[in-house]
Amino acid sequence: MKPDWTELVRERLALPCTEDVVSELASHLEEIYADACARGTSDTDAIRIALEQVGDWQVLGGEIARTKSEEESMNDGTMNNRTKTVLLPAIAVLFGVGLMLLFVDRAAILPRVVWFVCIALLLCAAASEANRLNLRTKSLWLPGFVSLTAASVLMFAEEFILVHDPSFYFTDISLRPSHLISGLPRWFYIVWLLVQVPCGALGAFLSRRSGGTRVLRIVAGAFPALTMFFLCGLLIPISAFFEHNTFALSHPSGLALGVLIWAAVPAVAMLLGAAPFLKESTLPIA
Amino acid sequence: MTKRISSTIARGSGELAILSLLAEQPLYGFEIARQIGQRTGGALQFTLASLYPLLYEMEKRGWVEGHWQANQAGRDRRYYRLTTAGRKQLAPLREEWRSFFQALDSLAGVSHA
Numbered sequence: 078m079k080p081d082w083t084e085l086v087r088e089r090l091a092l093p094c095t096e097d098v099v100s101e102l103a104s105h106l107e108e109i110y111a112d113a114c115a116r117g118t119s120d121t122d123a124i125r126i127a128l129e130q131v132g133d134w135q136v137l138g139g140e141i142a143r144t145k146s147e148e149e150s151m152n153d154g155t156m157n158n159r160t161k162t163v164l165l166p167a168i169a170v171l172f173g174v175g176l177m178l179l180f181v182d183r184a185a186i187l188p189r190v191v192w193f194v195c196i197a198l199l200l201c202a203a204a205s206e207a208n209r210l211n212l213r214t215k216s217l218w219l220p221g222f223v224s225l226t227a228a229s230v231l232m233f234a235e236e237f238i239l240v241h242d243p244s245f246y247f248t249d250i251s252l253r254p255s256h257l258i259s260g261l262p263r264w265f266y267i268v269w270l271l272v273q274v275p276c277g278a279l280g281a282f283l284s285r286r287s288g289g290t291r292v293l294r295i296v297a298g299a300f301p302a303l304t305m306f307f308l309c310g311l312l313i314p315i316s317a318f319f320e321h322n323t324f325a326l327s328h329p330s331g332l333a334l335g336v337l338i339w340a341a342v343p344a345v346a347m348l349l350g351a352a353p354f355l356k357e358s359t360l361p362i363a
Numbered sequence: 364m365t366k367r368i369s370s371t372i373a374r375g376s377g378e379l380a381i382l383s384l385l386a387e388q389p390l391y392g393f394e395i396a397r398q399i400g401q402r403t404g405g406a407l408q409f410t411l412a413s414l415y416p417l418l419y420e421m422e423k424r425g426w427v428e429g430h431w432q433a434n435q436a437g438r439d440r441r442y443y444r445l446t447t448a449g450r451k452q453l454a455p456l457r458e459e460w461r462s463f464f465q466a467l468d469s470l471a472g473v474s475h476a
Contacts, residue, residue, distance in 0.1 A: 097431075097441070098415075098419075100439065100441075101392060101415070101429075101441045102411060102415065104391075104392075104393075104438070104439065104440060104441070105392050105393045105396075105411050105415075106411065107438075108393040109393070109411075129410075130410045130411040130412065131410070131411055131412050132410070132412050133412075136412070137411075137412045137415075137416070140412075140416040141415065141416055141419060144416055144419040144420050144423060145419065
């Protein structure tokens with residue numbers, strides 16, 4: 078059966094492309110399909126030959142969106158007004174305020190709130206200038222850092238709501254596994270795992286919206302877990318080695334458990350959240 | 364049989380290939396890809412995914428412009444033609460590639476014996 082190429086392109090690109098682009102790409106695929114059929118190729122093979130011309134629809138969509146969006150915003154090459162007059166001044170002021178608060182009271186909640194707001198505004202500024210970013214930045218780094226910020230904010234909220242105890246140090250869980258099956262640490266960890274699911278979903282969703290490939294969507298979704306892996310699996314052991322930290326070096330099982338608890342298991346939770354945004358669309362046949 | 368050139372090199376030379384073809388006559392996307400493949404004996408091949416981002420980029424720069432036109436069978440095709448800016452771009456691009464091949468030849472001896 079002959080495919081409805083226009084509908085197929087519109088669905089697979091999944092981007093706000095103009096009808097001109099959709100029609101042109103559909104027309105090209107139809108020519109390849111017709112050409113293959115005219116050479117005696119079977120219908121199924123002709124469709125396959127046509128679709129092989131595209132490879133990754135998300136990459137193509139991203140490249141076209143980038144070209145077209147730059148085309149639309151080819152103004153004087155300066156930042157847009159919102160970034161210039163609102164976001165950057167707000168970031169500069171909050172950064173200064175946050176630093177001052179750190180000196181005033183290092184354990185206070187307010188500096189952390191200011192810090193999170195500052196990062197959120199920075200991400201908003203980056204999103205406002207999305208037209209200037211390349212595809213990898215838009216579909217990997219930006220969604221990844223949004224996901225990481227969301228995970229950090231939710232962890233802070235959880236500490237604030239559940240714990241209320243400044244002496245509670247959550248990474249102790251990996252050094253004292255018995256904490257995982259009793260009392261506050263258990264609830265803290267379970268709730269923390271649950272909140273990783275929407276964080277993974279958010280990263281993968283934003284990556285897909287920006288034209289990220291499936292691999293980029295997975296990485297963006299699991300970005301907070303990858304950061305924790307970098308911290309627990311690489312940074313802490315390396316710094317322990319160079320600082321001759323005998324306690325950390327004599328407890329390798331604690332480090333391994335740290336990787337498992339703070340990186341591997343949350344990665345699974347994040348990928349569960351990301352899963353709905355990893356699917357490719359199906360081939361519509363007219 | 365001509366050896367197919369890697370996509371990275373093909374992509375780099377794409378602007379020159381497209382401008383050269385359109386300097387002769389207006390063509391639509393499928394025909395541009397087909398003619399590049401035919402004329403280079405299959406060494407340069409553009410897929411849909413490599414051709415259109417490049418065409419749109421060239422259109423954005425004002426080197427080519429597209430317009431819809433129906434053929435005799437009633438099928439709409441978007442034909443691209445070279446603009447004045449694109450025509451001006453062709454000679455320096457040819458010169459740039461000529462210098463590039465000469466430089467590569469003196470370095471790595473890549474020209475025909």
